Amino acid sequence: MLTLRQIEIIRAIMVTGTIAGAAKLLNISAPGVSRLMKYTEDMVGVPLFNRRHGRYVPTPEARNVFDLLDNIHLKVEDLQNAIGRLGSGEGRELSFASVPSIANAMVPRAVERLKRRFPDIGIEIDILKIEQSIDYLLLGRGEVVAISSRFDHSIIDFAPLATGRLFCIVALDSELAQQDSIRPADIVKHPLIGIDPNDPYGRIMTEIFRREGLSFNMKIKTRFGTTVGSLVAAGLGIAIIDEFTVAHGKMPDVKCLEIEAKTTFSTYAAHRNDMALSVYAEALIESLRSEMKAVSSPPQQKAQKLRKT
Numbered sequence: 003m004l005t006l007r008q009i010e011i012i013r014a015i016m017v018t019g020t021i022a023g024a025a026k027l028l029n030i031s032a033p034g035v036s037r038l039m040k041y042t043e044d045m046v047g048v049p050l051f052n053r054r055h056g057r058y059v060p061t062p063e064a065r066n067v068f069d070l071l072d073n074i075h076l077k078v079e080d081l082q083n084a085i086g087r088l089g090s091g092e093g094r095e096l097s098f099a100s101v102p103s104i105a106n107a108m109v110p111r112a113v114e115r116l117k118r119r120f121p122d123i124g125i126e127i128d129i130l131k132i133e134q135s136i137d138y139l140l141l142g143r144g145e146v147v148a149i150s151s152r153f154d155h156s157i158i159d160f161a162p163l164a165t166g167r168l169f170c171i172v173a174l175d176s177e178l179a180q181q182d183s184i185r186p187a188d189i190v191k192h193p194l195i196g197i198d199p200n201d202p203y204g205r206i207m208t209e210i211f212r213r214e215g216l217s218f219n220m221k222i223k224t225r226f227g228t229t230v231g232s233l234v235a236a237g238l239g240i241a242i243i244d245e246f247t248v249a250h251g252k253m254p255d256v257k258c259l260e261i262e263a264k265t266t267f268s269t270y271a272a273h274r275n276d277m278a279l280s281v282y283a284e285a286l287i288e289s290l291r292s293e294m295k296a297v298s299s300p301p302q303q304k305a306q307k308l309r310k311t
Contacts, residue, residue: 195234
């Protein structure tokens with residue numbers, strides 16, 4: 003049976019008419035082409051070319067074989083082109099979703115990584131509440147949801163992304179902006195702006211105060227962290243927000259204060275366990291994980307970063 007390399011060489015000689023031309027076309031040495039050509043003719047048992055006036059002409063016995071070889075070569079080229087399109091993402095689309103907190107700063111950076119690897123892939127991104135993620139996945143609207151908590155479900159698995167913490171954000175021109183950290187007992191002395199206490203981050207915030215027997219008054223509630231930041235910057239109160247929302251200077255008009263309490267939480271990439279993830283979805287998860295882990299540094303390092311900003 004002929005190998006693909008033998009097929010390439012036979013076709014190259016047929017196209018160029020010379021050993022030297024075939025060698026140049028394939029970017030290999032002429033003696034190598036000559037040796038493999040002789041080996042192939044010995045294996046087949048009949049000559050494939052006649053030499054006339056310095057050129058190699060297919061023998062009558064080999065003409066039908068050459069037509070078949072040309073068809074095989076074209077199919078191999080089609081296969082290589084298809085593989086190349088897979089490698090660049092051409093003709094493919096990745097649909098995924100994220101909760102707002104991860105979508106604000108982490109998703110754009112993860113997508114930028116993904117596009118470097120698969121420059122031609124199409125991408126569709128949805129922003130969801132956590133409770134919308136089940137339908138999103140089960141109805142096949144997308145492959146992955148970047149999510150800020152997990153729950154038990156027979157068809158949905160949760161791949162860990164990173165562990166994060168909450169911060170207290172205050173207006174830059176407020177007295178609190180002179181501090182680097184704040185106690186829960188001091189937080190509740192100020193009007194709070196934030197997300198619903200029943201939201202995963204809201205539950206962590208509520209637990210901070212519950213542990214210390216503190217009550218709080220949330221005057222303004224809103225869904226998106228970016229809106230929370232704008233309200234805080236306008237001097238309407240202070241807020242507790244996750245570190246992924248404020249990462250990479252996404253809220254330049256507020257100061258982030260360490261909260262002197264346990265505020266850690268975990269994030270996940272939710273996906274169906276009854277369907278294989280595409281290579282693009284797997285690459286997205288890895289990109290998100292890398293970006294989020296780079297942000298969620300230990301408290302001592304985080305404090306140093308905050309003091310510099």
